[in-house]
Amino acid sequence: MILDIVINISEYVQTKDLIKMSQTCKNYRKFLLSKYCLKKRWFTLKEEVTNLEFIKNLSYKVHKLNLNQNYNIKDEDFEYLKNISSLNMSGCRQNTITDKAFENLKGINELYMSYCNQNTITDKAFENLMGINTLDMSGCRQNTITNKAFEYLEGISYLCIELCNQKTITDDAFEYLKKIPDIHVLGCDPSLVNSLSKIDKWFNLNN
Numbered sequence: 485m486i487l488d489i490v491i492n493i494s495e496y497v498q499t500k501d502l503i504k505m506s507q508t509c510k511n512y513r514k515f516l517l518s519k520y521c522l523k524k525r526w527f528t529l530k531e532e533v534t535n536l537e538f539i540k541n542l543s544y545k546v547h548k549l550n551l552n553q554n555y556n557i558k559d560e561d562f563e564y565l566k567n568i569s570s571l572n573m574s575g576c577r578q579n580t581i582t583d584k585a586f587e588n589l590k591g592i593n594e595l596y597m598s599y600c601n602q603n604t605i606t607d608k609a610f611e612n613l614m615g616i617n618t619l620d621m622s623g624c625r626q627n628t629i630t631n632k633a634f635e636y637l638e639g640i641s642y643l644c645i646e647l648c649n650q651k652t653i654t655d656d657a658f659e660y661l662k663k664i665p666d667i668h669v670l671g672c673d674p675s676l677v678n679s680l681s682k683i684d685k686w687f688n689l690n691n
């Protein structure tokens with residue numbers, strides 16, 4: 485009976501309050517820190533944090549992490565993000581994040597990397613995103629991302645490439661993406677958008 489109450493409360497409290505609950509309600513600590521409770525919860529990194537090494541010492545698993553535009557984060561920190569399900573690294577455009585970081589994101593389900601437009605991220609990064617469900621790479625308009633990047637995104641359900649108007653992304657990129665149910669192309673090259681609009685199979689083309 486009490487466990488049912490705890491379950492109901494846990495669904496409505498913020499993530500930081502859930503962690504506090506686990507420290508006070510010791511009898512239910514194991515449940516409150518279980519995958520059931522934490523798998524849908526986002527953790528937000530504080531600006532003053534200088535690296536992600538602390539994650540290895542946590543008594544619970546972080547499934548979703550928002551880097552909160554923390555410019556201290558570098559390739560080595562991604563080693564602590566292996567097996568994470570969702571990551572928001574939007575706005576982290578520092579050159580200390582390169583293709584190497586993505587080697588630790590194999591198997592990720594959701595990745596938000598809008599405006600990560602540093603040239604240290606290239607097609608090679610996308611090799612590690614095979615099988616991803618959701619990808620927001622809006623504003624990633626660096627020429628180091630080309631048609632080849634999309635070769636690794638077959639089977640993706642949601643793709644946002646708004647404002648990716650670099651000349652290195654052409655119609656050919658979408659030979660691999662004809663089955664995507666939801667794609668956002670606002671601000672992309674007009675000729676590219678026009679060619680996509682002619683594909684009858686597209687369920688939701690947002691431009």
